[in-house]
Amino acid sequence: MVTITPIQLQAGQVFHALSDPTRLELIQRLAGGEQCVCDLTDALKTGQSRLSFHLKVLKDAGLIRDRREGRWMYYALNEEAFEEAAELIRMLKNGDSVTRTAKRRC
Amino acid sequence: MVTITPIQLQAGQVFHALSDPTRLELIQRLAGGEQCVCDLTDALKTGQSRLSFHLKVLKDAGLIRDRREGRWMYYALNEEAFEEAAELIRMLKNGDSVTRTAKRRC
């Protein structure tokens, strides 16, 4: 048995979101700026519900956020979350442990 | 259809390795220094073959390395790989794209 801390769960969720090729592709597209789902389905040439699924995984992990404008949903990277994820990896390496996600105040 | 670049595959592999609670726990232990499998099974109180499985996932992703000493296998973090992973996340965020993993020379 392994005891799982809440932060390990969160870390797991974030890294899991980053572990899929389709989602990495989505992230690359969104790095170029906000896009609606229709842009993304065009770009990736794939089914809408499939993208909806992956966008949800990314959103649940906090890596992207969405905004409705009329009929369209615009998705964009949540840059902070990426910084935090990178920092998390550093903490893992340093054994600073993932038991607290101490956010540095600027 | 989504075209998958080799680097996306590698990134996927690394983040997938980081996406599991057991493996995060292993990483935390190893952050404290090299350990043999027996130390880890004691610490996590779980089956040896289960840990062997997870250690292999981490090793295949390049996050840890192993060293045999007599009957024991010692595992340790591969710190470089963690730095690269953190950098990868930054690149994702910046849209530097994951199509080349350009290693910065120091």
Next chain:
DNA sequence: ACAATACATAAACAATTATTGATGTGTCAA
């Protein structure tokens, strides 16, 4: 109010990943 658009969600199924128990391999001590 109605039809069309843009998207989310659900259900059935497929594929991948993790766990468990058994067996195999290398090393050492006697």
Next chain:
DNA sequence: TTGACACATCAATAATTGTTTATGTATTGT
């Protein structure tokens, strides 16, 4: 050389994750 130890690997199964098709929901134009 044999037996015990430390670990890896395999095969069967369970659990999780992803895909697809169908359907639901919000918004807009008419």
